[in-house]
Amino acid sequence: xxxxxxxxxxxxxxxxxxxHVDESLVxxxxxxRRSGRSPLWFWRQTVNALAAHVATDVRSxxxxxxxxxxxxxxxxxxxxxxxxxxxxxxxxxxxxxxxxAFNWFTRSSPHALWxxxxxxxxxxxxxxxxxxxxxxxxxxxxxxxxxxRAHVIVLIFVLSNVSQSLPSLGRSVFDxxxxxxxxxxxxxLIWYGFFELVVIPxxxxxxxxxxxxxxxxx
Amino acid sequence: MSRETLGNFELMVxxxxxxxxxxxYGVPIARELETTSxxxxxxxxxxxxxxxxxxxxxxxxxxGDPTPERGGRAKKYxxxxxxxxxxxxxxxxxxxxxxxxxxxLRGGTA
Numbered sequence: 001x002x003x004x005x006x007x008x009x010x011x012x013x014x015x016x017x018x019x020h021v022d023e024s025l026v027x028x029x030x031x032x033r034r035s036g037r038s039p040l041w042f043w044r045q046t047v048n049a050l051a052a053h054v055a056t057d058v059r060s061x062x063x064x065x066x067x068x069x070x071x072x073x074x075x076x077x078x079x080x081x082x083x084x085x086x087x088x089x090x091x092x093x094x095x096x097x098x099x100x101a102f103n104w105f106t107r108s109s110p111h112a113l114w115x116x117x118x119x120x121x122x123x124x125x126x127x128x129x130x131x132x133x134x135x136x137x138x139x140x141x142x143x144x145x146x147x148x149r150a151h152v153i154v155l156i157f158v159l160s161n162v163s164q165s166l167p168s169l170g171r172s173v174f175d176x177x178x179x180x181x182x183x184x185x186x187x188x189l190i191w192y193g194f195f196e197l198v199v200i201p202x203x204x205x206x207x208x209x210x211x212x213x214x215x216x217x218x
Numbered sequence: 219m220s221r222e223t224l225g226n227f228e229l230m231v232x233x234x235x236x237x238x239x240x241x242x243y244g245v246p247i248a249r250e251l252e253t254t255s256x257x258x259x260x261x262x263x264x265x266x267x268x269x270x271x272x273x274x275x276x277x278x279x280x281x282g283d284p285t286p287e288r289g290g291r292a293k294k295y296x297x298x299x300x301x302x303x304x305x306x307x308x309x310x311x312x313x314x315x316x317x318x319x320x321x322x323l324r325g326g327t328a
Contacts, residue, residue: 013289021262022265022294023291023292024243024244024265024281024291024292024293024294025244025261025262025265025294026289026291027284027285027288027289027291027292027293028243028244028245028248028261028288028293029261030287030288030289030291031245031287031288032245032261034287044260045260045261045262048260048261048262048263049260049261049262049265050262051262052260052262052263052265052266053262053266055266056266056269
């Protein structure tokens with residue numbers, strides 16, 4: 001496996017296998033890729049194979065539409081649930097620790113330490129950690145309910161969260177681009193990007209793995 | 219005539235399978251379709267069509283031995299069943315009847 005082209009090919013194969021696409025079809029794609037077809041051709045075939053597989057799945061078991069609709073509705077409703085219910089507890093928690101920590105730092109820390117604190121962006125930690133924990137629990141619960149739809153659930157939750165965070169992430173990039181050396185904008189971008197693109201997808205995937213282990217283990 | 223109808227792409231896949239013969243599996247079927255239509259063919263669509271055709275009993279499949287050039291994966295050979303052949307003939311007969319005597323298709327003018 002040399003070079004990024006082979007790695008891209010491997011990722012596509014892993015994706016096909018994850019979604020239980022017919023091994024003979026995967027073999028055909030590998031055979032044609034080795035006979036000189038381009039990586040772009042391979043990815044186009046992969047996306048089509050996944051779409052065709054999902055369509056066949058829906059035809060053979062229409063309940064998948066109900067599961068998918070429920071998961072999509074759940075993923076879209078979560079921010080509403082957060083804003084009108086769980087967010088209140090996050091605010092209470094935030095009010096309990098943040099002003100005290102902020103006052104203590106401004107009074108007692110030297111300037112260099114304050115810079116580090118700004119960079120670590122602590123005023124968002126508890127909200128992001130609680131949101132990630134909620135996603136972990138919800139993903140876990142959904143996969144316990146529909147263990148055979150684990151990949152669909154993970155895909156919808158990751159796509160839903162990433163797509164919902166893109167406008168804010170774009171704003172962070174815009175703010176940072178106006179003043180790239182401003183530590184507040186830089187830290188804002190790094191931490192926001194880290195939570196939205198790494199921590200949140202990871203909490204969904206870990207929730208799914210945990211649920212799958214429980215299901216497999218009985 | 220049976221109540222089952224063949225989609226355009228399903229019919230093309232059936233005919234390509236017949237043209238390839240005993241060694242028909244995804245790759246040569248897709249190549250046959252590409253050669254005759256002059257368009258790029260998506261293997262996922264070919265497999266989905268084969269899956270539907272197998273469900274209707276128009277093709278039968280068997281799994282071959284795994285080969286190294288396919289990363290150790292086996293080929294899925296397909297052949298058209300007797301029911302499939304009957305269906306092709308019926309479809310051909312229907313299409314020929316519908317084609318016959320259409321002024322719009324003579325000389326390419328509507």
